Amino acid sequence: MVNSLIIAGLLIVLLGVAYQMGWSKSRALVTADGVKVHSRSQYHGSLVAIWTIIPALLVVGLWAYFSDSVTHNYIVSQLPSDLVMSLDQAGLNGVMQRVQAIASGYGVAGEVQPYEQSAGEALRQFQFITFLVVIAAAAGTGILALLYARGKISARLRARNSVERIVTLLLLLCSAIAILTTVGIVASLVTEAFKFFTFISPADFFFGTVWAPKFATTASGDAGQYGILPLLTGTLMVSVIAMLVAVPVGLMTAVYLSQYAPRSVRAVVKPIIEILAGIPTIVYGFFALVTVGPFLAGIGAAIGLQVSATSALTAGIVMGIMIIPFISSLSDDILNQVPLAMRDGAFGLGATKSETIRNVLLPAALPGIVGAFLLAISRAIGETMIVVLAAGNSPVLRGNPLQPVSTITVSIVNQLTGDTDFAGPQSLVGFALGLTLFVMTLVLNIVALYIVRRFREQYE
Structure with a gap:
């Protein structure tokens, strides 16, 4: 040192x-x-x-x-x-x-x-x-x-020309590092996932309904079942619940802070909301396990529903609370970047404040807001610690959010924890699961870009 x-x-x-x-x-x-x-x-x-x-x-x-x-x-x-x-x-x-x-x-x-x-x-x-x-x-x-x-x-x-040429090469090198890092990650996932599919059929993996891997010797014995549908269902269920909590709360918070809140209120409320983004996820996991889960179970018992303390609902609600700052802070900044002339023009035409927000500000800020939503979704899909503590780690195919579930990220942790030789399906499945998550986020990006472009053309 x-x-x-x-x-x-x-x-x-x-x-x-x-x-x-x-x-x-x-x-x-x-x-x-x-x-x-x-x-x-x-x-x-x-x-x-x-x-x-x-x-x-x-x-x-x-x-x-x-x-x-x-x-x-x-x-x-x-x-x-x-x-x-x-x-x-x-x-x-x-x-x-x-x-x-x-x-x-x-x-x-x-x-x-x-x-x-x-x-x-x-x-x-x-x-x-x-x-x-x-x-x-x-x-x-x-x-x-x-x-x-x-x-x-x-x-x-010609010192200026030489310095600018060197700076250009450095910028190109930084861009190449970012691109090559992405290529390296994808290549490592694809190669190791291909090895996994030499043990397990892709049809059994992508369409199987049972997740029961066995840590047996790879040369002999039953390797278990590796159906991803229970994990995929749990991941989507928890992410959807999180977005149902975070999107309306975060977007409405951003609209209030940017359009309605006095400056003194905004100066206090926005930093408090952004503190949520700095809380470690393990703390959110403890909060879900100790407070939110028993609270939801008590409410369920009061109305006659069987609600597990560790469930998709518990993990989704707490995860939604965690990603509220991603949506509210980014959306607030984006709404504030809309030119003031557009708002004044709407007011000059007789539009009310709510009509201006609905018909002018939100459409103009839609690309950035969609980006905030996409960041929040990616954060929810990739979250691990909250799901480990609050979802129950039950890789069973079910559609009831009140029961325990498991997700792809939790299963990756389970399969890659301990001594791994990356020679059998028990450890190689982690790369197949990671590749699946990568493809999911890639599809989300493509869909978001398509929506933004279509709406931007219509708006322009």
Whole structure:
């Protein structure tokens, strides 16, 4: 941790010094009589800083990449050769961990062997020397690059073009990382889900009505039944109940805050509502399990209905409370972005405030409101902790929201908890369930885009 802070401090100092030196030399050129400089001083300073930081980062990155293997080889070289030959990989790793713990200054369990003590002390010195070498190499290469870049500064140097080109490449790299991350996630889900479907038929998975996986040996024995319909039904049931709670409350709250509430009330109410988004989901789960569930069961008993304390209704109501801020806060911001001229025009035509909201504001803000709804739905479909505690974890196909259910996310947690070798359907089913959730959210996005475009064309 201390070494990382020192390296970060060195890089920051290099950046600051390089920028200042490039900026000062550019300013000296500007003040010279009759000299016209192509780029402004800040571009020269930025270009020198970029030239300085790249080789320093390269040195630090190379050491970060090769440090583990170098340290591993050094520790092995400090151990007795007969000991290394007698140990398997697991035993060697254990000895290396003890040596690293001794070198770091932390204690180890049991008696410390002489070879462990000597190896730990040698490793401590080796790490100190290599750290100094890396610091010196990063600083040296950075300073050399700084001097070289500063020497290149001239009146006709197109520093602005170079800096903008580098910034464009960085933005392209960030976009590529986002895209490649999505592609990697989809590829991992598809490949592992394909392995699962070599064990279980896709028809049995997507149309099966029984969810009863068995953690048996994959080579022999019954692997169980993997019908997703009970989980899909529970997921949709809980999500629909959550949206029935969150959409009207959240949207009406947004309309009130943006159109009716005095400024003093809005300044107090909106932060309080947004606090709900910061409460951990485990707290909502406890709230559902301890308070909401027994309350609903008591109401059901009072009116003659059998309501389970852990049910789809309990999980859906609490989840709806949780996602109210997503809808209310986003919808409020979107409604406030509608141009004031549209509201004034409606009032000028004789429309009342409610007619203006219904016929002007909401249609104009519909794309953003649909986006808020979509975010809330995705949040509800992907929620895990509330459902674990409040839904009952009962993977049975039923349409009664008053009874316990299970969802896809809960089943993913159940199947991937503990030791997993990803060699049989018991663990690979988690990827098939994750791919199903991904497809569900993708379909929601496509439907939302279609609705927004159709309504936008009609509105325009």
